Amino acid sequence: MSIQEVSGELIEDFELFEDWADKYEYIISLGKDLQSMNASDKTDENIVKGCQSQVWLTARNEDGIVFFDADSDAIITKGIIALLVKVFNGQSAKDILNNDLTFIDQIGLKEHLSPNRSNGLVAMVQKMKIYALAFSK
Amino acid sequence: MSATKNILDTHKDFPTLKRMINGKPLVYFDNGATAQKPQLVIDRINDYYQNENANIHRGVHTLSQDATSAYEEARRKIQVLINAPLEEEVIFTKGTTDGINLIANGFSRGFLNSGDEVIISEMEHHSNIVPWQMACEYTGATLKVAPMNDEGELIFEAFEALLSAKTKLVAITHVSNTLGTINPAKDIVRVAHAKGIPVLFDGAQSVQHMAIDVQDLDCEFYVFGGHKMFGPTGIGVLYGKKEWLDKLPPYQGGGDMIKTVSFEKTTYNDLPYKFEAGTPNIAGGIGLGAAVDYLNTIDWNEVHTHEQGLLKYATEQILQIEGIKIIGTAKNKAGVLSFVHDKAHHYDIGTILDQLGIAIRTGHHCTEPLMHRCKITGTARASFAFYNTKEEIDVFIAALKRALKMLL
Numbered sequence: 001m002s003i004q005e006v007s008g009e010l011i012e013d014f015e016l017f018e019d020w021a022d023k024y025e026y027i028i029s030l031g032k033d034l035q036s037m038n039a040s041d042k043t044d045e046n047i048v049k050g051c052q053s054q055v056w057l058t059a060r061n062e063d064g065i066v067f068f069d070a071d072s073d074a075i076i077t078k079g080i081i082a083l084l085v086k087v088f089n090g091q092s093a094k095d096i097l098n099n100d101l102t103f104i105d106q107i108g109l110k111e112h113l114s115p116n117r118s119n120g121l122v123a124m125v126q127k128m129k130i131y132a133l134a135f136s137k
Numbered sequence: 138m139s140a141t142k143n144i145l146d147t148h149k150d151f152p153t154l155k156r157m158i159n160g161k162p163l164v165y166f167d168n169g170a171t172a173q174k175p176q177l178v179i180d181r182i183n184d185y186y187q188n189e190n191a192n193i194h195r196g197v198h199t200l201s202q203d204a205t206s207a208y209e210e211a212r213r214k215i216q217v218l219i220n221a222p223l224e225e226e227v228i229f230t231k232g233t234t235d236g237i238n239l240i241a242n243g244f245s246r247g248f249l250n251s252g253d254e255v256i257i258s259e260m261e262h263h264s265n266i267v268p269w270q271m272a273c274e275y276t277g278a279t280l281k282v283a284p285m286n287d288e289g290e291l292i293f294e295a296f297e298a299l300l301s302a303k304t305k306l307v308a309i310t311h312v313s314n315t316l317g318t319i320n321p322a323k324d325i326v327r328v329a330h331a332k333g334i335p336v337l338f339d340g341a342q343s344v345q346h347m348a349i350d351v352q353d354l355d356c357e358f359y360v361f362g363g364h365k366m367f368g369p370t371g372i373g374v375l376y377g378k379k380e381w382l383d384k385l386p387p388y389q390g391g392g393d394m395i396k397t398v399s400f401e402k403t404t405y406n407d408l409p410y411k412f413e414a415g416t417p418n419i420a421g422g423i424g425l426g427a428a429v430d431y432l433n434t435i436d437w438n439e440v441h442t443h444e445q446g447l448l449k450y451a452t453e454q455i456l457q458i459e460g461i462k463i464i465g466t467a468k469n470k471a472g473v474l475s476f477v478h479d480k481a482h483h484y485d486i487g488t489i490l491d492q493l494g495i496a497i498r499t500g501h502h503c504t505e506p507l508m509h510r511c512k513i514t515g516t517a518r519a520s521f522a523f524y525n526t527k528e529e530i531d532v533f534i535a536a537l538k539r540a541l542k543m544l545l
Contacts, residue, residue: 025543075544076485076489
């Protein structure tokens with residue numbers, strides 16, 4: 001599935017939620033289901049520092065297809081990471097670079113990607129793109 | 138000062154508190170970050186821009202003279218509020234941080250040398266750490282940190298033991314923004330003065346909770362911001378004893394701070410203007426004056442009783458929730474409730490509470506060294522002002538329980 005298709009499905013899923021609590025409960029469950037990173041990967045090198053919550057990110061390149069591993073100490077942040085990983089994993093570096101993440105806005109989570117949130121997500125998305133850029137060369 | 142207002146009637150004076158957030162009535166427990174503004178302050182700023190706007194000092198026209206009078210009247214109101222002996226000892230700044238930087242800058246130019254020491258405490262806000270680190274780096278002086286105990290109280294004997302002939306200044310917070318601890322200000326001054334050491338208090342977190350009397354404290358410097366005492370942002374106050382303010386060099390050069398200027402030699406203006414270069418925040422100063430007018434209608438004893446009641450009630454309620462630990466359990470504490478949960482992250486708690494209309498602060502509260510000391514990455518912090526109510530605490534506790542249920 002393309003990035004467009006995966007994010008389209010997510011937007012449809014989120015439209016089903018009647019209120020904020022359902023939406024957040026879903027994000028929290030995604031966070032809980034996302035496999036935690038190995039402690040050995042939670043290094044200073046892989047950390048994306050936000051002053052509120054911390055994010056760890058690694059990436060690998062398999063013939064131009066990118067796979068991310070990510071984790072956070074906060075469960076809502078981790079749930080949003082799970083959404084991003086779902087959308088970007090197994091995609092080409094070029095497609096990741098070209099995606100503008102409007103799906104986050106469309107599922108009503110835009111505020112979590114605002115720089116003043118200090119949750120590490122903005123920096124994580126930047127780091128994902130930097131990985132994609134490096135892999136696309 | 139005649140007290141006219143019942144503390145329980147103050148909530149309605151603050152328009153922002155009437156807002157709905159995410160469909161719920163706002164419960165504003167982020168007063169440690171900034172306090173809301175009473176209608177009186179908002180109207181005064183509006184009126185200034187509508188009817189009185191002019192640049193102050195030296196204008197011969199009526200508007201300028203009116204604006205100057207209003208601005209200087211605000212200075213006198215602050216003088217009375219904090220019981221400063223002289224009007225010119227009240228310096229307008231941008232805020233607490235600006236005031237500390239002004240003093241740190243002044244000290245680093247002639248008052249600190251290699252081998253000298255500045256003493257701060259473990260519970261300082263970054264604003265009362267970094268300017269001193271910069272001053273020490275520039276002068277070769279050393280920064281000494283007075284420790285606190287596990288309750289978040291200054292270990293007074295250890296603090297006193299740090300004072301020596303090398304100590305050139307004690308710069309310490311009056312009330313901790315993260316812990317709520319009220320430091321024993323008068324005792325700090327007493328032991329410092331016994332060794333001839335001047336004292337600066339960071340009053341950012343005290344001015345909204347208590348009456349400040351700088352003569353009673355007898356400190357050399359007291360700095361605070363306007364926005365945490367129900368006034369506008371971008372305006373603050375540095376109180377300094379005249380003998381010290383006369384000694385210290387100007388912080389910034391420019392208009393208003395000079396007496397005469399030539400290319401060969403400039404002479405500086407008298408206090409307070411020596412430290413007020415450039416067109417100041419006129420609307421801010423006048424708005425802050427209005428905030429003082431508002432504060433003059435409430436009784437600080439009532440504020441104290443009410444806020445202590447809120448703190449006690451909130452503390453009792455929150456401790457009934459499993460997994461909660463309060464960070465900062467000093468005996469003498471202002472209305473600040475910082476807490477962590479053993480399984481839920483503070484960011485998650487803050488996010489869910491926001492969905493329920495409750496504004497608290499989460500993170501390290503600009504006190505990273507304190508977070509390291511407590512071995513945590515951050516806390517969730519509810520901080521109260523006199524306009525908050527017991528009912529709001531009930532809403533907060535119910536919301537916190539709901540958040541934890543969702544998160545765990």
